[in-house]
Amino acid sequence: MKLLSAEQTRAADAYTIQGEGISSTDLMERAARAFAGWFENKFQPSEQVHIFCGPGNNGGDGLVVARLLHERTYGVQVYLVGEQDKTSQDFSINLKRLPEALQPKHIAKSADLPALVKSSCVIDALFGTGLNRPVTGIFAQVINMMNESGATITSLDMPSGLYTDSQTPEEGAIVQANHTVSFELPKLAFLLPQHEQFVGDWHVVPIGLSQQFISEVASDLYFTTQQDVHQLIRPRKKFSHKGLYGHALLLCGGYGKIGAAVLAARACLRSGAGLLTVQVPQAGYTVLQTAVPEAMTLTDKHRKHLSALPSNIDTFDVIGVGPGLGTERVTKTAVGQLLATVSQPLVIDADAINIVASSDKLKAQLPKGKVIFTPHPKEFERLVGKVKNDYDRLQHLREFCTEYQCYVTLKGSHTAIGTPEGKVYFNSTGNSGLATGGTGDVLTGVITALVGQQYSLEEACLLGVYIHGLAADLALSTVGSIAMTASDVIDHLPKAFMHLNQPMP
Numbered sequence: 001m002k003l004l005s006a007e008q009t010r011a012a013d014a015y016t017i018q019g020e021g022i023s024s025t026d027l028m029e030r031a032a033r034a035f036a037g038w039f040e041n042k043f044q045p046s047e048q049v050h051i052f053c054g055p056g057n058n059g060g061d062g063l064v065v066a067r068l069l070h071e072r073t074y075g076v077q078v079y080l081v082g083e084q085d086k087t088s089q090d091f092s093i094n095l096k097r098l099p100e101a102l103q104p105k106h107i108a109k110s111a112d113l114p115a116l117v118k119s120s121c122v123i124d125a126l127f128g129t130g131l132n133r134p135v136t137g138i139f140a141q142v143i144n145m146m147n148e149s150g151a152t153i154t155s156l157d158m159p160s161g162l163y164t165d166s167q168t169p170e171e172g173a174i175v176q177a178n179h180t181v182s183f184e185l186p187k188l189a190f191l192l193p194q195h196e197q198f199v200g201d202w203h204v205v206p207i208g209l210s211q212q213f214i215s216e217v218a219s220d221l222y223f224t225t226q227q228d229v230h231q232l233i234r235p236r237k238k239f240s241h242k243g244l245y246g247h248a249l250l251l252c253g254g255y256g257k258i259g260a261a262v263l264a265a266r267a268c269l270r271s272g273a274g275l276l277t278v279q280v281p282q283a284g285y286t287v288l289q290t291a292v293p294e295a296m297t298l299t300d301k302h303r304k305h306l307s308a309l310p311s312n313i314d315t316f317d318v319i320g321v322g323p324g325l326g327t328e329r330v331t332k333t334a335v336g337q338l339l340a341t342v343s344q345p346l347v348i349d350a351d352a353i354n355i356v357a358s359s360d361k362l363k364a365q366l367p368k369g370k371v372i373f374t375p376h377p378k379e380f381e382r383l384v385g386k387v388k389n390d391y392d393r394l395q396h397l398r399e400f401c402t403e404y405q406c407y408v409t410l411k412g413s414h415t416a417i418g419t420p421e422g423k424v425y426f427n428s429t430g431n432s433g434l435a436t437g438g439t440g441d442v443l444t445g446v447i448t449a450l451v452g453q454q455y456s457l458e459e460a461c462l463l464g465v466y467i468h469g470l471a472a473d474l475a476l477s478t479v480g481s482i483a484m485t486a487s488d489v490i491d492h493l494p495k496a497f498m499h500l501n502q503p504m505p
Helices: 006-020 024-042 057-071 089-096 137-149 193-199 211-216 226-230 258-270 282-291 329-341 350-357 360-364 377-384 390-404 439-452 457-479 486-491 493-501
Strands: 049-053 076-081 105-107 121-125 152-156 179-183 201-205 221-224 247-251 275-280 296-299 318-321 346-348 371-373 407-410 416-418 424-427
Touching: 006 024, 006 211, 024 057, 024 089, 024 152, 024 179, 024 201, 049 057, 057 076, 057 089, 057 121, 057 152, 076 137, 121 137, 193 390, 221 226, 221 457, 226 457, 226 493, 247 258, 247 439, 258 275, 258 282, 258 439, 258 486, 258 493, 275 282, 282 296, 318 329, 318 439, 329 350, 329 360, 346 350, 346 439, 350 360, 350 377, 350 439, 371 457, 377 390, 377 407, 390 407, 390 416, 390 424, 407 457, 416 457, 424 457, 439 457, 439 486, 457 486, 457 493, 486 493
Parallel strands: 049 076, 049 121, 076 105, 121 152, 152 179, 179 201, 221 424, 247 275, 247 318, 275 296, 318 346, 346 371, 371 407
Antiparallel strands: 407 416, 416 424
16 A cells, blocks of 8 residues: 655545546545544544634535534534635635534634533544644644643544654644544554654545556555555465475574574464574573474584574575674674675574674675565664654665665564665554564564565565564454563464465455
């Protein structure tokens, strides 16, 4: 699913209007009906609804919503904010369509601000996606009043005051919505951690924008859905054998962190690896043989640290490196040898990322088009340097992936996957239960297994991140988010793969 900029969304509106031969007010009516349908399923008519409308088309949407909710027996009060001599044409048309029972109140100064009670529902229809400057004056006062009221706030298409696809200035007021209902597609702003307090829970309602326009318009931002990933997964043939699904090597585990190797190994096997070999320090041999009997175990000559590569390293199809590894000098040397000598695809995580990040020489040795990094935000900053905000982080992600021709799965609530072509894919699965130690080791195992099964590196990232999050979503109903562990995610990988293998409705 593509993510469009605010400008592209306006172009999609115009294309749809022209292509269908409808008016802009017809499309506004369609969007408002979609929102009202969502609202009716969420809130009861017994709750008082206060709709704050700005002078533009987002305010026009709010006026149509007011009329529709009134028809559905909701108690509605409409407020028109600011001077009314510069309203949009569609706003003016829909203002005239309001029934007499919905005559709006005007808010032009502080004395006009209403008193809201916590039990009321507030609909924010002040600005939507059309904003290009900080919100000040009476509009800022209205937004601050809404935020401080304790009422449940739902924003129409976009929280007012928040920019859609660029950094919002600090000085402006921004609506802190409990819900945001977006038309047709999600917005980039919804997917960034810095906006959580403003966006709340976001939802998408279809309004029939031209699919031809959406398919043809250029975008390097995507939101990965089940439909996108479902077409990637490959069913196994009847006469399959283990040799068809790759021999993976995991270089991981250090003294006190052998558990990371166990988690990565279990996840790798649960994700379909035909064969798995794990090299660990001598201290981890008994642990691996006991905890993961399906894996073959090699022991390093060093008791506590990985210090050398296996002599038969050329026989493996993919190599995952990093979980629990440590950053000892001998380990750094081994990672350098790995980058300089191997030809197989590499999945680099955790301490292996920290080792690469510490040396420009190691970065220069990264084999082009054959590396997947799986950092969390702090590890990513070690690779690229400090970032100012989430938009700056995305720019660094693109630049790093294109410069080193690698893939990066930047872990988070909507894990962002960067590609060598500068594309970014945001994942749609997962929950806060993943915010616990070891889940990153699980992701390394999943992606390593998929690369070994001859998925392209991009496919392995998309499918691996989605499956990893889906397993956590399935575990959520069993253990909840607070008690979830990395092992719970592994235990639900089979159900996740089974779910994805089912035919799409």
